[in-house]
Amino acid sequence: MRVLFIGGPGAGKGTQSARMADFFGLTHLSSGDLLRKHVAEGTPLGQRVKDFMDRGDLVPDQIVMDMLRKPVLAASKTGGYILDGFPRTAEQAAAAYLVASELGVEVQVAVHLRVDDRVLVERLMGRGRGADDNDRTVIEHRIEVYNKQTTPLVEYYAVREELITIDGGRSVDEVSWDLVSALQSRSVALAARAAQPS
Numbered sequence: 001m002r003v004l005f006i007g008g009p010g011a012g013k014g015t016q017s018a019r020m021a022d023f024f025g026l027t028h029l030s031s032g033d034l035l036r037k038h039v040a041e042g043t044p045l046g047q048r049v050k051d052f053m054d055r056g057d058l059v060p061d062q063i064v065m066d067m068l069r070k071p072v073l074a075a076s077k078t079g080g081y082i083l084d085g086f087p088r089t090a091e092q093a094a095a096a097y098l099v100a101s102e103l104g105v106e107v108q109v110a111v112h113l114r115v116d117d118r119v120l121v122e123r124l125m126g127r128g129r130g131a132d133d134n135d136r137t138v139i140e141h142r143i144e145v146y147n148k149q150t151t152p153l154v155e156y157y158a159v160r161e162e163l164i165t166i167d168g169g170r171s172v173d174e175v176s177w178d179l180v181s182a183l184q185s186r187s188v189a190l191a192a193r194a195a196q197p198s
Contacts, residue, residue, distance in 0.1 A: 001026065001080045001187050002105065004087070006153055007113035008146045009139070010123035011168045012175060016113065017084040019176050020183060024082075027075035031064055031085035034071070056142040058149060061092050065099065076105040083107065089149045090156040109186050110157035111179065113168030117143050 001024060005013040014030060021028035035053065038046030045067060049059045064086050075081035087093040093107075100106040115123075124139045157163040164182045168175055 001183070001190060002076065002108045003080070003082045003183065004107045004110045004157075005082065005084045005113065006088075006110055006150065006157075007168055008115060008117070008120045008150075009142045010120040010127070011113040011115045012172065013084045013113060015172060016111075016168075016175055016179055017082045020179055021082045023180060024183065024187070025079055027071075027078060027081045029068065029071050029075060029081050029083050031068060031083070034067055035059060035064070038067075056138050056145060058088060058145065061087075061095060064092075065096060069099075072100070072105050073103065076103075088146075088153065090152045093153055093156050107162070108190060109162050109164060109183070110153075111183075112154050112157075112163060112165045113175070114165055115168040117147070119169050 003017075003020070003026070005017045007013045014033070017030070018028050020026070035046075035049055039050050039053065040046070045063065049063060052059045068083075068086060072081060072083070087096050097106050120143055121136070121139055124142075125136065154163065154165075164186065166175060166178050166182065
């Protein structure tokens with residue numbers, strides 16, 4: 001099973017995608033974690049993306065797609081992946097689909113963790129994971145960028161009939177419970193489809 005998580009900063013994508021990866025035996029791929037790792041290690045890629053990340057802007061599509069290509073291919077050979085953080089726009093999704101479908105590793109289901117903006121701000125101000133998480137202006141800009149560029153992604157997957165929407169404003173365990181139920185149903189449907197003669 002190949003799953004994409006969609007949600008604003010602070011929506012719980014990292015927590016829930018890691019939990020679901022453990023539960024279903026999938027590889028968790030976080031574009032944000034990979035980018036932060038490159039920045040921390042001072043790699044050439046990290047140096048290219050640092051300014052974008054410091055401003056709270058999206059890293060250019062091609063850079064992220066190039067970074068994810070090998071991990072996605074490797075994960076698809078070992079049962080599937082849960083991708084957290086990319087694609088973030090409908091344009092990215094369309095471009096990624098063209099590349100991934102040729103390789104047979106395209107997203108099969110998208111999960112949208114829906115959380116009110118006010119709750120996102122409160123969560124990010126409270127967690128203080130990095131310097132930007134203590135700056136309300138940067139936080140609000142990140143959410144503004146998300147709403148403008150990422151929300152149409154939800155509509156993209158809704159049209160493709162591969163979308164599951166979950167209320168992410170509840171407790172971590174409540175969200176996990178709904179996710180397990182929804183993804184188990186989807187997994188069964190995918191397995192049945194795969195078993196049908198072509």
